[in-house]
Amino acid sequence: MATVAGAGDLPPPLTAADFLEFDKAQAALGHSLFYDTILSGNRNIACAHCHHPDFGTGDGLSLGIGEGGVGLGPKRTTGTGLSRIAKRIPRNAPGLWNLGARDLDVMFQDGRLSRSDIFGNGFNSPAEEWLPKGLNSLLAAQAVFPLVAQFEMAGNPGENEIIGAVHDRIDAAWPIISKRVRIDEKYGPWFVAAFDHIDASEEVSIVEIANALAAFMAQEWTSIDSPFDLYLAGDTSALSSDQRAGMALFYGKAECDSCHSGPLMTDQAFHALGLPAFGPGRTRGFDPYARDVGRMGESNRLEDAYAFRTPMLRNVALTAPYGHNGAHATLEAMVRHHLDPVAARAIWTPGDAHLPDAPWLAATDFVIQSDRLEMVRQRRAITQKPRHLEDAEIKQIVAFLESLTGTTVDDPPFGVPKWFEP
Incomplete structure (x- = not known):
């Protein structure tokens, strides 16, 4: 390597x-x-x-x-x-x-x-x-x-x-x-x-x-021709200076690769990042309200509470919003959350979520946020320790993530059929 x-x-x-x-x-x-x-x-x-x-x-x-x-x-x-x-x-x-x-x-x-x-x-x-x-x-x-x-x-x-x-x-x-x-x-x-x-x-x-x-x-949707992939294959000119700097941070100081590891950029494991909770949640039969306990819902192990699978990252710049519930609208916001989940939770507001209007569901969309004990449980489950990066370094990581976009994503083998009606 x-x-x-x-x-x-x-x-x-x-x-x-x-x-x-x-x-x-x-x-x-x-x-x-x-x-x-x-x-x-x-x-x-x-x-x-x-x-x-x-x-x-x-x-x-x-x-x-x-x-x-x-x-x-x-x-x-x-x-x-x-x-x-x-x-x-x-x-x-x-x-x-x-x-x-x-x-x-x-x-x-x-x-x-x-x-x-x-x-x-x-x-x-x-x-x-x-x-x-x-x-x-x-x-x-x-x-x-x-x-x-x-x-x-x-x-x-x-x-x-x-x-x-x-x-x-x-x-x-x-x-x-x-x-x-x-x-x-x-x-x-x-x-x-x-x-x-x-x-x-x-x-x-x-x-x-x-x-x-x-x-x-x-x-x-197989995508293996991003600038990052070209760089890995030996084309050192495929990445800009900011993207190379972001790559160095991703695989170094920021330790992003501790989870986003290997060729697929995922450890295929589960981590509790404490994303702001909202929506109906994927509730279990005995959950008393709208919440999502993540991996614990499958494993029934308390240590898996509020943990979610590490996603792969090819074409991540195209897939906003981010997180298991789409809590963050931009890559920068998601990177900042990884660096300090507790601080990111504190400044997040319901307006940051992109939810089409449904007045008959409004009463439950953010009800979980008012449950003080549940919020404490979610914060307590966070395993990520805060890391400090300068604003310029965060922008470099975002630039690197943008280099993961395939060069031929707009020219797929099949494409959208002309008869498809949204």
Whole structure:
């Protein structure tokens, strides 16, 4: 590994060999499915509504607007009348960059999906032993869960047969979604053509749907040509002087690489950074109010309270706002929070969150902030010790983070289909 003045070892560059291989015909099928509302309970939202390339494969909001919302990105509204949203999505919509990496072992902010054979299907997931076998990757396993999430894509009880099945058992909904897709005059024959083991559309299951989605996402959003990657590959002119200085800080004095380590720039572990709490939270069945305990919700270990997964950083400049709940609007604000979480919490205000107006949810949007004991618990869980950097040094780190943006992100293999209607 290369070294840089004032810093430790740098990771090797990412290459195509670091990623799983996926079938191009299946990716083309997944491309269409990703932008199609056919996978949602009420046929009114697609994967792309929360993960759109115009917003860095996120949605530009602190907390997403799922089922019942109207529009796209930061201008997406919360709906009206009986179709309005019943709840904000509890966590920020993450970017989809480099999710086909071979070394990726865990997904979701709390790590509730990971590679494991504990249930005999290759994954430890919320579906446990009911997750079907045959999924081609961790990314494919991830793809099936938004489809059966009430506030993301499935809809509210009484609205459609998919959400009704979900409330019976999570795996009961996937055959309904699969049938809807395979009887479609476009998709049925397409699956037969794209999958060698499929001889008739009747054989299409949620496994093939998820594998096609994974093939698309992996091929569309693999990003390994940022200026930083070019620098790691030997092009020392790829970074500006400020970016090189920021890199030295990132891998040196600021110790950012203590968590954002390795080629993927993540330790795939969980850390309590004390981001300001708001929104409905990803509550457990016995939580008395809107809060999010992070990794502890999956592990049931007190030492995991309020800890969230370290994200990968390629194209991070495109994926604002930042944090598991999108608390910070800019990279500079997020860097400053890492340097001193307690101080950052003290100056944060609700106005810093980007939440589309929903008056019927306003009473709970920030209610957690008024719980003094919960705020104490969250501050106490913070493990990050304060570090001082000058303003100029912070700007250099931001400049380095901006160097992680791929040079070909605006020219993906597939792009947004012309028929997609936000």
